[in-house]
Amino acid sequence: MTPTPLDPMDLAGIDDLLSDEEKAVRGTVRTFLDRRVEPFVADWFERGEVDDVRGLTQELGALGLLGMHLEGYGCAGMSAVDYGLACLELEATDSGIRSLVSVQGSLAMFAIHRWGTEEHKQRWLPLMATGEAIGCFGLTEPDHGSDPASMRTRARRDGDDWVLDGSKMWITNGSIADVAVVWANAGEEHGGIRGFVVPTDTAGFSAPEIKHKLSLRASVTSELVLDGVRLPAEAVFPEVRGLKGPLSCLSEARYGIVWGSLGAARSSLDTARRYSIEREQFGRPLAGFQLTQQKLADMALELVKGQLLALHLGRRKDAGTLRPEQVSLGKLNNIREAIEICRTSRTILGANGISLEYPVIRHMNNLESVLTYEGTVEMHTLVVGQAMTGQQAFR
The missing domain is CATH 2.40.110.10 (Butyryl-CoA Dehydrogenase, subunit A, domain 2)
Structure with missing residues (x-):
């Protein structure tokens, strides 16, 4: 039996753990982004402005990405893993595009879907699912x-x-x-x-x-x-009181970040890997130097571990057994490792790493925000610490 060629960006063969449907979802999102966003996003980032953001939102809605993990009211009703894979591809293009989708679906739509009245749901969710309402x-x-x-x-x-x-x-x-x-x-x-x-x-x-x-x-x-x-x-939301309401929404959004941050990391690592093969120094490719290979191997290892953790949490979410503390564990690890992958990738590109001709500095800057929003490293550390010790150390 001839072994399948090794994919340098899937060294552990994680794709074997995905169903054909999950791969199809991922592929559909990637194809859309390659056509609609990738050619323009560096310019949007440089100008600080997304062209026709309403039109883009409606196209994302037509693809079924807005509130895609919610049931009814025009939402796609897809799995948590499907949603996670979509977040990964969205953030591999740009964290801002993933934020547009996750704030729409996992915060605003989820809040109305989970806590709103039937009138709230009927009025807003169908329009938000299509992107007609933001x-x-x-x-x-x-x-x-x-x-x-x-x-x-x-x-x-x-x-x-x-x-x-x-x-x-x-x-x-x-x-x-x-x-x-x-x-x-x-x-x-x-x-x-x-x-x-x-x-x-x-x-x-x-x-x-x-x-x-x-x-x-x-x-x-x-x-x-x-x-x-x-x-x-x-x-007013009629039944929920206290922090239970907003924290339930934040847990949904944090789950998307567990996956999404890996997209920025994957994009940066793949850029660095390709660059190291093409760029020559001292008469040979950068990829031929031991220290470069160590950087690439270490980054690949952390990416694999983050992907396995995200997939495991996604399977738990689909099974209804995912706990908020486990989402904190995933957010804490994956964003911390993702930003380090982006920073290390930047060093392989040298001065070219700060140019928007490559996506690395853009991902790196974006992840500085993702590192602290939806719960800082410090707060998620204390959530995990409380889960381990039973002691609350927030104050």
Whole structure:
């Protein structure tokens, strides 16, 4: 029997663990990105602006990628592993494109799907699944990121209405969103932290775009300002109270990062591998030097381990046995190793590594944001530490 040729980017043969359907999903996403995004994304990053972002969102919706792991309401109802593979391919193109998809599906749509009323679901989810409506998720505040329980955004009752005042910061999709899921403190008498579905054309709502970023430049990032935003009684999520609501959404988004960060790592590693074979120094290819091969081997090893961990967590999610602590374990490991792969890949490219002619510096800069959003390394370390010891060390 003739052995299958070894794929240098799949040294462990992880593809053998995927079904034909899962490979088909991955291939469909890759084909779309190669045509629609790859030729333009370096320019978008350099300009800090995505051309026709609404059109792109609708194309992503037509492909079934928006809320793809949710059931009903026009969503594709695909598996967690399918979703993870899509996130990997999206982030192999650019973290900002993966963020667009994951904030739409795993934060805004998931929040409405899991906690909203039937009216919320019927009104918003079909439009969001097609990309006709864009959503954002307002939790982080200017002074409160890792400690959302201390949020200052307030919701008060005024007759039958709710009135929201406050601000949110670093909100993906904010200034292009049609609907925002906003978390606010309603006071103990009304259940503490509550979630609200806020149409962005509501009086008092504004979303100034954040400029001067050196990371996630191919992504819309905004502040949300809520100045006496008046909402009807039915705008609130009726049952969920406290941090359970937003944390359940964050766990969904973090799962996508477990996979997505590996896409940036894979792209950088493959770029470095190809470059090392083509680039000559001292009369032979860079790939022929032991120190270069050590870098490539170490990076490949960490990529393989991250892929196996992501796939294992995906299978657990599909089986209904995935715990938030396990998502933290995956996010902590995979983003930390992914950013190190990007940095090491940059060294193999030398000065060329800082050029947008290659994707490495773009991935590296993007992952500086992914490293700290949806939970910093420190916070996920303490989640894992608490799971191991039973001792809470956050304060």
